[in-house]
Amino acid sequence: MKYSTLLFDVDDTLLNFQSSEKHALEKLFQTLHKPLTPEVYRDYHSLNAQLWRRYERGEISRETLLDERFNLFFQHYGENVDGTLYGQKYRSFLSESHDQIPNATKLLADLTHDHHLYIVTNGVASTQHRRLKESGLDKYFDNVFISEKIGHKKPEPAFFDYIANNISGFNKQDSLVVGDSLTSDILGAAKYGLDSVWFNPQHQPNASSTQPTYEIDQLLDLEAIVS
Known part of the structure; x- marks a missing residue:
């Protein structure tokens, strides 16, 4: 793995x-x-x-x-x-709306037994907690890291530094950031020396100088990368 x-x-x-x-x-x-x-x-x-x-x-x-x-x-x-x-x-x-991306529940259910799953978001804390809970996704995560509570945001290295210090046994080589944003998720991972997966279902062109380690257009494609 x-x-x-x-x-x-x-x-x-x-x-x-x-x-x-x-x-x-x-x-x-x-x-x-x-x-x-x-x-x-x-x-x-x-x-x-x-x-x-x-x-x-x-x-x-x-x-x-x-x-x-x-x-x-x-x-x-x-x-x-x-x-x-x-x-x-x-x-x-x-906060009332929490439609899932296709196969989100299946992906997390498949991964939760052999991986440690965490949320890393810049969203508003109260909104994100409610949406995760009411969508049923919250149960799959060991912890939820939100910029509002941390005091730093993606893509700042301090955001990921906080996460690393609050996950027991955190190892950069064993960790992977998964997100849709080149300017926060992928850039933040690159700045902190983490591998990343750019979720790009609409096949948007990458006009930035930031390159993800992997790119997928369906969530279930992540399983082949992490297992």
Whole structure:
């Protein structure tokens, strides 16, 4: 067995964040009595992705991302809103949705007997804990590491250093990061000297300078890599 410690991202790796995001926006717009058109959804999705990348690069704080994104979003449409309140409502709706990526449960059930499984996520702690619990995936993991609680985020080496110090017998050579994000999961693994698996079901091109150790487009393909 080449890898005994597996570090899994959550969003768009095990749980379908695109589905959760759309659900949360639909619920938020319903409470605001506003229509959520495909164009408005795409605008929000694009802005949110840009803000998360800025957060990963250390350009903005977590608080700025969570409290200001709806201010920025509605300013685009000429509206001034209570971005903090909207953000709280949105995160509450987000936590309600936990659709799994195909074969997530089967993969974890197959791996849990011979591997140590951990969550490593930049998501909001309360949201991620609820989604993992209600999806039924939480039972497969030895621990859940969340940037909000650690005080460091992917791709910072300090995030992975905390994880290494809190897993008994942690060994870089036996550990593998699995995630969908080149800018947080794969780059973070590379910075810390860990092998990585880029989960890329849509076959997106890699335009970055970061190269994963492996690339898969179906979760069950991971089994051949780790066993």
